[in-house]
Amino acid sequence: MGLDILKKRSYSEEQHKFIKLCLAHHKTKLEGDYVSGNKIMKRKLDFIKDLMNDKRLNILKPLLKHKEPSIRYASATYFLMEEEKTALLALEKLEK
Numbered sequence: 001m002g003l004d005i006l007k008k009r010s011y012s013e014e015q016h017k018f019i020k021l022c023l024a025h026h027k028t029k030l031e032g033d034y035v036s037g038n039k040i041m042k043r044k045l046d047f048i049k050d051l052m053n054d055k056r057l058n059i060l061k062p063l064l065k066h067k068e069p070s071i072r073y074a075s076a077t078y079f080l081m082e083e084e085k086t087a088l089l090a091l092e093k094l095e096k
Contacts, residue, residue: 023068023071025041025044060079061075063075075090
């Protein structure tokens, strides 16, 4: 125990935006709100497209260790295009 408990990961503004989109999208799936879910998914895909155009998908790498499984899953899915082996390992851990 000790100070490790107090340490929190700090994420960039872009990473926080992706986290918010992932959590909102996951919530809509749980609630069965597919209309809102589709709108959020479009925003998430636009966000990913911007990262791809700027060659910045690497900002997703720290999110592969996020405490929330839905964020790890989404991050790994899109990070496959950047580092396939790393993303596959993250997805395999989620499978277990």
